[in-house]
Amino acid sequence: MRIGVLTGGGDCPGLNAVIRAVVRKGVDTYGHEFVGFRDGWRGPLEGNTMTLGIKEVRGILPRGGTILGSSRTNPFKIEGGVEKIKNNLTELGVDALVAIGGEDTLGVATKLDELGVKVVGVPKTIDNDLGATDYTFGFDTAVNIAMEAIDRLHTTAESHHRTLVVEVMGRHAGWIALHAGIAGGANVILLPEKQFDVEQVAAYVEKRFQHQYAPIVVVAEGAQPLDGQMVLHNQELDAFGHVRLGGIGQWLAEQLEAKTGKEARTVVLGHIQRGGTPTAADRVLATRFGLQAIDAIHEGDFGKMMALRGTDIVRVPLIEGTRELKTVPVERYTEVETFFGS
Numbered sequence: 001m002r003i004g005v006l007t008g009g010g011d012c013p014g015l016n017a018v019i020r021a022v023v024r025k026g027v028d029t030y031g032h033e034f035v036g037f038r039d040g041w042r043g044p045l046e047g048n049t050m051t052l053g054i055k056e057v058r059g060i061l062p063r064g065g066t067i068l069g070s071s072r073t074n075p076f077k078i079e080g081g082v083e084k085i086k087n088n089l090t091e092l093g094v095d096a097l098v099a100i101g102g103e104d105t106l107g108v109a110t111k112l113d114e115l116g117v118k119v120v121g122v123p124k125t126i127d128n129d130l131g132a133t134d135y136t137f138g139f140d141t142a143v144n145i146a147m148e149a150i151d152r153l154h155t156t157a158e159s160h161h162r163t164l165v166v167e168v169m170g171r172h173a174g175w176i177a178l179h180a181g182i183a184g185g186a187n188v189i190l191l192p193e194k195q196f197d198v199e200q201v202a203a204y205v206e207k208r209f210q211h212q213y214a215p216i217v218v219v220a221e222g223a224q225p226l227d228g229q230m231v232l233h234n235q236e237l238d239a240f241g242h243v244r245l246g247g248i249g250q251w252l253a254e255q256l257e258a259k260t261g262k263e264a265r266t267v268v269l270g271h272i273q274r275g276g277t278p279t280a281a282d283r284v285l286a287t288r289f290g291l292q293a294i295d296a297i298h299e300g301d302f303g304k305m306m307a308l309r310g311t312d313i314v315r316v317p318l319i320e321g322t323r324e325l326k327t328v329p330v331e332r333y334t335e336v337e338t339f340f341g342s
């Protein structure tokens with residue numbers, strides 16, 4: 001078989017580990033041939049390819065990003081896009097596709113599968129918010145990077161008796177904030193799932209100062225204060241039509257400084273959380289997803305997404321993969337909320 005591979009959406013540590021596993025097992029065990037599509041769905045749309053074989057995947061396991069490049073191109077939003085993809089696949093002699101991506105990329109894969117394209121999906125997102133899988137690779141790396149930043153911020157915050165507000169990624173789900181906040185010993189953690197009361201946060205901060213320690217507040221980029229405490233922060237669209245978030249950390253630091261009389265600083269971790277080498281856990285998960293994906297292709301089990309259930313890698317229908325956004329359940333948040341400020 002001749003198999004196309006693409007990576008779409010925001011990049012994520014572990015993408016290269018998936019590509020490597022798919023290609024190595026595909027070539028060595030099954031004798032398949034591969035073609036790399038550049039920049040997500042734009043690759044098959046424009047027929048933009050690269051050679052993808054054993055040589056190309058050598059040494060990429062520890063590398064962040066994706067050797068294939070990525071984009072958020074959606075062929076269903078482009079006139080004649082789907083037809084172009086189908087024609088290009090036929091012309092290039094591509095029998096099946098491995099699509100590695102998040103909600104949008106897998107959403108496209110689901111629709112193409114319904115239209116007869118042979119495709120399997122591998123889920124990725126640092127946000128860990130895809131409902132059908134217990135974890136996605138990239139999440140562990142992002143959490144570790146944020147945790148390390150928080151560890152460092154504790155000492156500078158304490159030296160200067162300041163509040164440090166750390167803004168982490170997470171537009172709709174606060175998994176990174178929750179895990180990094182717990183692991184880094186943050187004093188307050190704020191998530192998109194629950195609006196926060198800025199007066200209450202200021203009270204936690206003051207309590208922490210009374211204990212002779214400087215507080216660290218972790219806030220997810222999509223977190224919002226109670227209605228009326230702030231107009232929705234900057235949610236304009238950028239030049240590419242993506243929602244631009246960010247700004248909540250700065251706003252919160254200013255509020256806390258005014259309310260507590262203690263200096264406050266903001267650190268926005270941003271894309272640092274997505275860059276660089278994947279952790280061991282992410283390399284393992286990404287490799288296992290890749291091995292299962294090529295097995296599925298080889299067996300002709302198309303229209304499936306790889307998922308982690310407990311410790312097993314299973315195949316679920318692609319449509320299930322993007323059906324539900326996995327947010328932090330109330331009880332998981334309540335668990336830690338009880339010791340905020342202490």
Ligand code: F6P
Pocket residue numbers: 010011125126127169170171221242245274
């Ligand atoms: O989906 C992952 C994510 O990292 C979000 O947490 C973040 O809001 C978004 O991507 C930003 O992506 P970009 O800057 O590439 O549009």
